[in-house]
Amino acid sequence: EAVANMTGKDANGAALKGHRHTEFLVWCEDDQPTRLLVWRGSRAFDADEQEAILLAAARDVSWAAAGSDSDEWKVRLVPLDRAVPPPPGFDGQSSRAWESVTPYVPPRHHLRGGKERDGESMAEQIRREVQGREIAQDVEVELVGTPQWVSVHVPRREANQRTFIGDRRGHMVRLRFTTPVVGPIRLGHSSSFGLGLFRPVEEPDQP
Structure with a gap:
């Protein structure tokens, strides 16, 4: 185990x-x-x-x-002791607003023939995962900036079968929840290997 x-x-x-x-x-x-x-x-x-x-x-x-x-x-990795505080999102503090630290890659292709697939928009995929991970029941999703090509995690058995593995588009994203949520928040393809990580941010003052 x-x-x-x-x-x-x-x-x-x-x-x-x-x-x-x-x-x-x-x-x-x-x-x-x-x-x-x-x-x-x-x-x-x-x-x-x-x-x-x-x-x-x-x-x-x-x-x-x-x-x-x-x-x-x-x-070369340098181990850090407990005197070094954890980064935001890993310290137990809650926030309503979160933004990408690393690009989010949707786990499922959201386009077909250049058109959005029904039920597979990035916002819909993010909402499903947020619900599935029991982070919240709903979330407002905002895409930020221009997509960028990123390398995703490929199982070792498949690593030599593809000539180019940086073949997925990653997006920077802002998330807004109705109530504060606790991190860490990581979503999407390869989220266990560094992609799709979010950090809490301060919300702008409302007019």
């Missing part, structure tokens, strides 16, 4: 349900990645798991998309 909660798969290789597994989330400041967050909401990491994470952090990590050039750009 401990291994399953780290890998996200059971003994038969099937994915766990209910988002009980460990997630690896990227935190950005000024559009630059600054922290890699190892997070699991279902239960705290025990001593053995913490030791395993620290051992893994001692090795250089590729910061490039999987492929022939994945070893070209590597980073």
Whole structure:
């Protein structure tokens, strides 16, 4: 069970349900990645798991998309102790307004022939996931800026089957809830691997 909660798969290789597994989330400041967050909401990491994470952090990590050039750009992780406060959204504070830290990629294709698919707009997909994760019953969705191409997580068994894996468009999004909600909030494709992460923001003063 401990291994399953780290890998996200059971003994038969099937994915766990209910988002009980460990997630690896990227935190950005000024559009630059600054922290890699190892997070699991279902239960705290025990001593053995913490030791395993620290051992893994001692090795250089590729910061490039999987492929022939994945070893070209590597980073060294520096473990942070409890004296360093968690980033906004991971500190237990609630907020009605949230905005993208990393691009949101809809889990399902929302266009067909250049037209929006019925029931599959990004706002509808976000609302379904917000409800499914029991974050809130409804949310106002605003797309911000221009979409950008991003690399999504591809299972290892499929990594060599595609010549270009940065093939999904990511969107920066603002979310507004009717009542304050607590984070962390991460939604969409590859949300367990750094995409679709949100941060709380102050709401503008109402006139």
